[in-house]
Amino acid sequence: MHVRFWGTRGSIAKPGPATLRYGGNTSCVEVCADDGTRVVIDCGTGAHELAHALMADPTSADGHLLVSHTHWDHIQGFPFFDPLFVSGQRWEIYAPGGRAQHLEACLAGQMSYDYHPVSLSDLEASYRFHDLTEGQFDAGGIRVTAQYLNHPALTLGYRLEADGATVIYASDHEPHSVRPAESRPGAEPVHQEDQRHVRFLAGADLVIHDAQYTLDEYAQKSGWGHTPFECAVDYAIAARAVRLALYHHDPWRADGDVDDLCQRARKLAGYGHHVPDVFAAAEGSTIELPHRPAAVRPPISPRASALISAEPVRAASVLIVEADPAAAQTLRDALEPEQIRLLGADDENEALVLAREVRPSLIFLRLGHKATSGVAFCRRLRRDPDPRVADIPVVLMTDLRLKAESIAEAFQAGATDYLSEPIKPTLLRSRVRSWLLRSRTT
Ligand SMILES: [Zn+2]
Numbered sequence: 001m002h003v004r005f006w007g008t009r010g011s012i013a014k015p016g017p018a019t020l021r022y023g024g025n026t027s028c029v030e031v032c033a034d035d036g037t038r039v040v041i042d043c044g045t046g047a048h049e050l051a052h053a054l055m056a057d058p059t060s061a062d063g064h065l066l067v068s069h070t071h072w073d074h075i076q077g078f079p080f081f082d083p084l085f086v087s088g089q090r091w092e093i094y095a096p097g098g099r100a101q102h103l104e105a106c107l108a109g110q111m112s113y114d115y116h117p118v119s120l121s122d123l124e125a126s127y128r129f130h131d132l133t134e135g136q137f138d139a140g141g142i143r144v145t146a147q148y149l150n151h152p153a154l155t156l157g158y159r160l161e162a163d164g165a166t167v168i169y170a171s172d173h174e175p176h177s178v179r180p181a182e183s184r185p186g187a188e189p190v191h192q193e194d195q196r197h198v199r200f201l202a203g204a205d206l207v208i209h210d211a212q213y214t215l216d217e218y219a220q221k222s223g224w225g226h227t228p229f230e231c232a233v234d235y236a237i238a239a240r241a242v243r244l245a246l247y248h249h250d251p252w253r254a255d256g257d258v259d260d261l262c263q264r265a266r267k268l269a270g271y272g273h274h275v276p277d278v279f280a281a282a283e284g285s286t287i288e289l290p291h292r293p294a295a296v297r298p299p300i301s302p303r304a305s306a307l308i309s310a311e312p313v314r315a316a317s318v319l320i321v322e323a324d325p326a327a328a329q330t331l332r333d334a335l336e337p338e339q340i341r342l343l344g345a346d347d348e349n350e351a352l353v354l355a356r357e358v359r360p361s362l363i364f365l366r367l368g369h370k371a372t373s374g375v376a377f378c379r380r381l382r383r384d385p386d387p388r389v390a391d392i393p394v395v396l397m398t399d400l401r402l403k404a405e406s407i408a409e410a411f412q413a414g415a416t417d418y419l420s421e422p423i424k425p426t427l428l429r430s431r432v433r434s435w436l437l438r439s440r441t442t
């Protein structure tokens with residue numbers, strides 16, 4: 001596979017003399033396989049220059065566009081992506097879905113009369129929208145695996161495999177748990193979702209990863225949905241990735257600052273039990289991934305498919321277990337825009353009764369002053385003789401600063417996820433939505 005960076009900047013385009021080497025355009029990466037399959041990941045302002053390059057030979061400008069999420073820095077190039085305006089072009093457009101025509105509505109919204117002179121209905125190319133959840137699909141000759149990231153909007157990372165090589169795109173992601181200061185580089189993360197993230201990156205030839213912050217900066221920016229570079233290095237070491245591209249550069253970071261950050265990342269990587277080759281993604285640069293004999297791709301079963309079918313799914317309901325009415329109302333307010341049925345229980349006994357009666361899609365349990373209570377509840381629920389009850393996802397949330405062993409104990413007891421407060425309502429919403437989609441309820 002052949003990879004080209006067309007936009008590497010995060011949050012907002014930042015052209016100017018300070019960003020000449022690493023680039024000022026926002027997220028856009030092109031991946032091409034030997035068989036001619038072209039995948040474009042994200043459509044930030046970098047897509048404008050890519051469109052220009054593609055139009056040099058419009059006969060071969062078809063492709064697949066994978067959108068990680070619909071924040072502006074990932075879609076603002078869409079109205080300027082020329083191949084979509086050319087009759088005869090074919091584009092398949094994918095994004096995290098689950099709400100009817102959400103992607104189409106977002107893209108049409110940024111092209112509406114007040115914002116742009118050309119509307120979505122003016123596109124002349126042949127195109128189709130595909131709603132995704134976690135799972136796999138084939139984009140031409142490239143096998144794609146999608147997995148949710150941790151970001152204050154529903155966001156997917158993409159693992160692309162073709163020609164015996166693997167490239168990962170994991171931008172706009174925040175660690176699920178704070179990296180212990182004393183941990184050695186590449187140590188196994190404590191949070192189950194961070195462990196899952198490492199498995200998603202496992203053995204990749206190239207990991208393109210959010211590295212917007214440093215750990216020092218992250219202390220002020222927890223909940224903004226981005227990764228300190230130290231954690232990106234940890235993941236690459238733990239996943240035994242061959243190369244790590246630091247990506248989604250902070251708009252305040254000048255070229256010299258990115259150089260410094262990259263040097264620090266390389267030094268950190270050097271202490272790992274595996275040493276990935278670390279570099280900072282630069283706009284316009286290309287990477288040729290190794291060619292190896294490719295294994296025959298097994299067919300994707302319907303259960304493993306990332307493509308959300310139009311079939312109706314069970315309406316979602318979330319049971320909030322919280323004794324404090326004010327805290328319960330805060331949670332309700334945060335989840336209210338999701339248009340899901342919200343149920344309440346004051347304590348765990350009542351929650352168990354409701355869980356058996358109603359079988360909610362998700363149980364949200366806010367730990368009180370005794371962190372052990374959530375562990376006990378998970379154990380009771382998981383032992384329920386009815387598998388439809390025993391399998392209900394349970395998200396624990398706490399403002400207690402728990403030790404790593406306590407978090408590990410919660411997961412061992414059957415907790416599905418573990419959130420540390422304070423948590424921004426936007427991040428909470430996307431986390432809940434991703435769990436509902438994992439269980440295929442909306
Ligand atoms: Zn972004």
Ligand SMILES: [Zn+2]
Pocket residue numbers: 069071151153172225
């Ligand atoms: Zn974002």
